Amino acid sequence: MRLAKSVKLATNTCSAVRMKVDADDGTTGVFLPKPTTNRHWLIALTVDTVKDEMVGVVVLSMEGRREKLPAREALDMCIPTDDDMLILPLNRELERNRVVKWVAALKKEYARPLLDEDQLGIGDMEVTDKDLGIALLRQYAGIVERKPGCPPLAKVNVEHHINTGKHCAEHAAQTQTRREDLLINKDVGEMLSSQAIEPEEDAWGFPVVVVRKKNGSHYMARSDLRA
Template identity: 35%
Template sequence: MLYGDKLGDEAPVDSVEVIGGFVLPVLGVWSFEMQSVYGQLVTVKACIIEGCTAELLLGVDFLRGHEATMDFPKNEVRYQDDKAQVVIPFRTFDEAVRTSVATVRTVRRTRIALGTVVPMQVAVAAEDGERGIFVPTKNTGAVMLATTVAEVKGGRAWVPTINAGGSRAKLPPKQQLGTWIPLDHDMEVLDLKGELSRERLTSWLKEIGDTATPLDNEEEVRIGTEDPEGRALVMKLLRAYRQVSVSTGDCPPSTALDIEHHIDTGKEAPIMLKRRRQAQTEDAMVEGNVRKMLNAGVIEKGNGAWGFPVVLVKKKDGEVRFCVRLPRAKQDH
């Protein structure tokens, strides 16, 4: 119903006081039937206030009446009706939090034929026009999902699915697939429309750097393709960015991008492991590597509840590799 139906129920209050001390009368109680992004019908009884008819609030009475649960890590309101579980995505606004991760679910039952790539609609709690990254985090059997940059329209986005199994596969509605990470406004997403021809790639590589001078260890470079033309293009790219692979004593050797790696831990309990026992000479090596990575911007200082031991691995050439061991994280996740 577009405008709802007025009910004969008595309003709990006659008026409400808004910001500024203005008093607005309550016109009555209306019943609205709304459809979620999953196609589920949600019935709401709401008080209509004079001058405030564009939006309505779902209060504690709605949550109590449906015995609903608010899941803030997943940004969802869930409750059980007579037929099935009802899921209502919501969105929170917090300027202090730079990255807001939301849960991504299937909109409806999807059937995928054997050996096919099928675009599938997923539900996302995001505004229209928002671009973000869909990151698959759940096992979906024979159906493979890829990390995808997509745009939201009407609370939904399109992601590709691949059936690599031996028979037809299907995904049930409202199945959790992964998470949605919004893109920053200063990040530009380029559309790929088949314009990257071999001639354009060769011309572009010549513009970004020296593609003719061989690398010092070019004969040791392993490229995962046997196509001679493809290998030549990859080699030209490595030559143009040769400074990236040259060790300058810092960690990493070189980078031209300001990148931050976000790990979504969800609502999992923090893991704190004790440090390993090691010699004093190894302690000095650990402190030196930590200072080196801090100066290079690879890591930053933190005081959280997560902690893992450091492991020093000696390579065949005598160099010591500085590693962080995550045994519990692999086991639990």
């Protein structure tokens, strides 16, 4: 028999609840919650130091009901913080006037408007808060704007590491002739001009692979990174 602890959370409140985690005592890290089907309470992303295999987690309760504390699997991942990482405690560090000063310190001499600034979906915000958010995004236009042929850098979360040890990475020998290169470029140009490839809002479907058919023509196959 296992004793399950339960706790009563008031409706529409934020409560700090102690939860077990799979991390050593003294570890300071970012604890990410797993997606859940329980819509009446939400677990916030947490930065805390492990003590007695537990951390304090902020839980938002939408309904007042007695609930069993979530299992440790509810916290999906622990990302340990580095010694040189600055953690801002919630002690008036993020008040609006401080954030305004911080954004002003980041401003460049000239930050041009974003290309799709009028189509930004940043939620329902006050006009002053929205202007502040846009001013911050302008400082990072290089990673939030879509580039021709690929999604924004901020949406691409794919990193490949090839460990070759002491040996240099070897490149495969080129097996196609210059004539085949010209044919591939011609077929790809026709597909691009006919808009056979449609733009996407996320990183899935990038990159594409050029496939040669038996009749000698080429077509572009989308490589789904989710597989």
